[in-house]
Amino acid sequence: MKILRLLFGQRNAPTTSAVVSHAEHRQPLDQYVAGRIQEARSATNVEDLQVLARDYSGYVREAAIARCVELSLPELFALVAERLNDWVPQVRRLARQALVTMLPFVPSCQVLSALPAILLLHSSGRDEYSSWLNEFETALIAAIPVKEFITNAKGKNIKTARACVHLLKKHNLLETIELFKLIVGRNDDIVRSGGPH
Incomplete structure (x- = not known):
């Protein structure tokens, strides 16, 4: 017993000064x-x-x-x-x-510029975001005219364009043939690759 006490010492409760x-x-x-x-x-x-x-x-x-x-x-x-x-x-x-x-x-332009960061939650996150994302996307579609999604899907900001194409496709905001024309009309493969990223 003395050896253990010698090796490890005696455990004392913290002193008041340590707590203070x-x-x-x-x-x-x-x-x-x-x-x-x-x-x-x-x-x-x-x-x-x-x-x-x-x-x-x-x-x-x-x-x-x-x-x-x-x-x-x-x-x-x-x-x-x-x-x-x-x-x-x-x-x-x-x-x-x-x-x-x-x-x-x-303004819709500022909402749509933040959209790529918001839609990233479809693929990763600390929570399960799918229910909230569906609610948010529904509110977004109610607040912003479809023509603005189309304009931004044709725009120069690739991430915003991709996010808008994602919403147009997911929520059937355009006829399939019109969506196809919009996607093919772009000269880059980034939007054609699909997904909100």
Whole structure:
């Protein structure tokens, strides 16, 4: 028994000073996070919210997304879309709700430019997104005229074009022959390869 005690020492409960020391190290961190949350809640410009929505703390990112919804500035739509696959479940949920809430206030060109990032969730993600994606796509189709999907499917931005072709095809927004003509009319193979990526 003495040998074991000699080799491994005697285990003692942490002293009060050790507990206090841990709390002292934690307190400035908590104050920092609380300050950043307050910054997020009162932010008024896109640049500040971009920084806050990418903060290491999930609480700060969550507060930043909530503020994006309050402001509903079109420039913030893509920023909220970035958080759809956040590593914190509460942030992911809030980002999904936020995009649907912001949709009516964002010009279609900005919604469609964020579409490739949103549709990436079809292939990978930290959650099972198919149900939400179907709801979002339905809301999107109700909010944006089909002709805008067609125009963007013919446009120069390949990722947006591919995302628009994906929606036109998936939701049967064009007759098969018209969709075929649109796809063949492009001089690149990127859109013809299919899929939302």
